[in-house]
Amino acid sequence: MSRSFGVDLRGIIELLSQHLYSSPRVYVRELLQNATDAITARGEGPARIVIEPAEQTGDGTLRISDSGIGLTEDEVHTLLSTLGRTSKRDELGFARQDFLGQFGVGLLSCFLVADEIRLVSRSAKGGPAVRWTAEGNGTYEVVADDSARAEIGTTVTLVPRRDAEHWLQQDMVTALAKEFGELLPVEVLVAQLRLTQPELPWLRRPAEPDGDFHDRMSTYCERTFGFRPFEVLPLNVPTVGLTGAAFVMPDAAHPGSRQAHRIYLKQMLVGDSVEGLLPDWAYFVRCAVNTSALRPTASREALYQDETLLAVRDELGSVLKDWLVRLGATEPERATRLLGEHQLGMKSVALVDDELLRLVEHWLPFETTDGHVTLRQFRRKYASVLYTPDVDEFRQLAPVAQAQGLGLLNAGYAYDAELMKRLTEVDGAAAARRVVPGELLATMDNADPVIEADLKASLKLAGAVLDRHDCEAVPREFDPVSLPALLITDADRERVRDTEQISEQSDPLWAQLLGQLSGPASTASQQLVLNTRNPLVRRLSELTDPALAELTVESLYVHALLQSRRPMRPKDTAALNRSFLDLLDRAVRR
Numbered sequence: 001m002s003r004s005f006g007v008d009l010r011g012i013i014e015l016l017s018q019h020l021y022s023s024p025r026v027y028v029r030e031l032l033q034n035a036t037d038a039i040t041a042r043g044e045g046p047a048r049i050v051i052e053p054a055e056q057t058g059d060g061t062l063r064i065s066d067s068g069i070g071l072t073e074d075e076v077h078t079l080l081s082t083l084g085r086t087s088k089r090d091e092l093g094f095a096r097q098d099f100l101g102q103f104g105v106g107l108l109s110c111f112l113v114a115d116e117i118r119l120v121s122r123s124a125k126g127g128p129a130v131r132w133t134a135e136g137n138g139t140y141e142v143v144a145d146d147s148a149r150a151e152i153g154t155t156v157t158l159v160p161r162r163d164a165e166h167w168l169q170q171d172m173v174t175a176l177a178k179e180f181g182e183l184l185p186v187e188v189l190v191a192q193l194r195l196t197q198p199e200l201p202w203l204r205r206p207a208e209p210d211g212d213f214h215d216r217m218s219t220y221c222e223r224t225f226g227f228r229p230f231e232v233l234p235l236n237v238p239t240v241g242l243t244g245a246a247f248v249m250p251d252a253a254h255p256g257s258r259q260a261h262r263i264y265l266k267q268m269l270v271g272d273s274v275e276g277l278l279p280d281w282a283y284f285v286r287c288a289v290n291t292s293a294l295r296p297t298a299s300r301e302a303l304y305q306d307e308t309l310l311a312v313r314d315e316l317g318s319v320l321k322d323w324l325v326r327l328g329a330t331e332p333e334r335a336t337r338l339l340g341e342h343q344l345g346m347k348s349v350a351l352v353d354d355e356l357l358r359l360v361e362h363w364l365p366f367e368t369t370d371g372h373v374t375l376r377q378f379r380r381k382y383a384s385v386l387y388t389p390d391v392d393e394f395r396q397l398a399p400v401a402q403a404q405g406l407g408l409l410n411a412g413y414a415y416d417a418e419l420m421k422r423l424t425e426v427d428g429a430a431a432a433r434r435v436v437p438g439e440l441l442a443t444m445d446n447a448d449p450v451i452e453a454d455l456k457a458s459l460k461l462a463g464a465v466l467d468r469h470d471c472e473a474v475p476r477e478f479d480p481v482s483l484p485a486l487l488i489t490d491a492d493r494e495r496v497r498d499t500e501q502i503s504e505q506s507d508p509l510w511a512q513l514l515g516q517l518s519g520p521a522s523t524a525s526q527q528l529v530l531n532t533r534n535p536l537v538r539r540l541s542e543l544t545d546p547a548l549a550e551l552t553v554e555s556l557y558v559h560a561l562l563q564s565r566r567p568m569r570p571k572d573t574a575a576l577n578r579s580f581l582d583l584l585d586r587a588v589r590r
């Protein structure tokens with residue numbers, strides 16, 4: 001024999017109060033929702049809900065009356081007295097489009113604040129008026145009483161629990177009814193005061209000028225979210241009956257911060273910190289929307305993550321993206337200001353969100369040898385992005401790279417180097433490549449053999465000065481002429497890596513060139529590339545005085561080291577002092 005589950009009402013109420021709803025405050029929403037649904041179901045007559053808080057009733061109870069369809073005695077038995085039973089679902093189990101309720105448990109939330117719920121109703125379908133009284137212990141009574149109520153509709157009375165009296169008082173009820181029900185399409189009165197407003201705040205009024213609309217929206221945003229928006233974007237997705245506005249935050253928000261959107265379902269507030277309406281990358285935007293087709297979770301405090309929500313999220317994401325791209329094109333100054341605030345966050349999210357990666361590529365400026373340009377512009381010019389992951393290295397290499405016609409990007413700021421790696425994961429290994437300093441050597445011309453020979457002679461004259469710094473000299477001709485020497489560190493290790501990397505990624509000629517550079521003869525960890533076009537270096541090649549040659553070579557080394565902005569070791573500082581003071585001494589002696 002099959003049997004039905006028994007239900008312990010007290011256990012269910014505890015479950016609801018402690019686990020389904022986040023606070024007893026939702027009882028006002030559930031009552032408003034039932035009353036609104038009843039008015040919708042009736043479809044005629046006055047659309048009005050009257051709430052009398054404890055101060056009005058005078059006996060500590062709260063009364064809420066509606067002009068809705070009402071309930072017959074039979075309906076009271078089947079709908080009100082059976083948990084999970086609802087009049088708002090069709091046989092397929094889907095919530096009927098027009099109603100707010102769908103689970104058949106909402107009325108129970110009244111037990112969070114009440115010991116007893118009394119309902120008096122007269123149905124539009126006819127029959128006598130009916131009284132239903134339910135206790136928190138799980139018992140109820142139904143009595144047909146035609147004198148209980150003359151008009152069609154329903155009145156619910158809540159008798160407060162001990163210590164829950166304040167939930168039924170005027171200030172509290174007014175605040176809650178306004179918060180949840182302000183935009184409902186019916187008239188809601190609390191203590192005779194009308195709380196509902198006739199229009200959705202983000203809809204443009206007839207013939208309202210742009211400026212007025214924008215001001216009104218900014219004020220709304222400030223009141224609702226606590227900031228004056230950088231931009232207000234109207235939202236409209238007719239397929240899910242969604243209207244609303246997106247507000248772009250003017251100041252940096254943390255990318256990990258929770259999205260907090262204000263969402264209304266059929267004009268009833270779901271919550272003011274609902275997540276999931278926008279893609280993760282849009283963490284710096286807050287929305288206020290009303291929709292008729294998204295589904296709430298049973299607690300009605302969040303949105304159900306279904307395919308409709310995903311589609312809406314995509315659609316709203318593209319609205320924002322289009323705006324971002326438009327802003328970059330039409331108002332670059334404003335775009336830069338916005339970026340200044342949000343670019344760190346955008347970059348961090350772009351590492352895990354390919355859509356945002358494209359946006360970042362499209363219009364975030366990067367420091368490059370071509371000035372501040374977007375990655376897209378840079379990639380258009382140089383098929384592969386050559387970058388350095390270190391700001392100092394960029395400063396050192398940029399003038400040389402620029403003079404050789406090599407495009408170099410500074411990926412030394414937060415997230416930039418990781419973004420370059422992500423780019424190679426998404427677009428293939430050739431999309432971006434870390435520059436190896438030796439690569440620049442390969443782009444430089446060999447020195448004039450005569451000058452090179454003279455220079456080598458002077459270097460010999462200078463003795464072991466470069467050996468002391470574990471450095472070897474490499475004469476080359478390169479631009480800019482004003483730069484006498486370039487220091488390339490860790491040459492040995494770099495060279496081996498250079499050769500491997502470049503033979504994998506570049507044309508064979510370069511690989512061959514680098515192969516020559518990394519010959520077995522060089523063992524020093526640094527290379528001082530001397531620019532034989534530079535007048536000082538040329539003069540060095542003419543020196544005959546060993547002391548002066550030594551001083552000049554050491555000074556060139558120290559200057560190149562300073563240029564490279566690498567940390568100075570004690571022996572470097574000693575060399576700096578020595579060469580500076582010796583030069584001074586010579587200058588003064590003359």
Ligand SMILES: Nc1ncnc2c1ncn2[C@@H]1O[C@H](COP(=O)(O)OP(=O)(O)OP(=O)(O)O)[C@@H](O)[C@H]1O
Pocket residue numbers: 030033034035038066068069070071079080085086087088100101102103104105106107108154
């Ligand atoms: N004021 C009212 N007027 C007419 N019928 C009502 C009223 N309040 C409740 N009912 C009836 O009682 C049923 C159960 O209400 P309850 O609030 O528990 O669930 P629901 O509104 O159907 O769904 P949800 O749990 O999503 O709120 C409703 O489906 C409705 O038929």
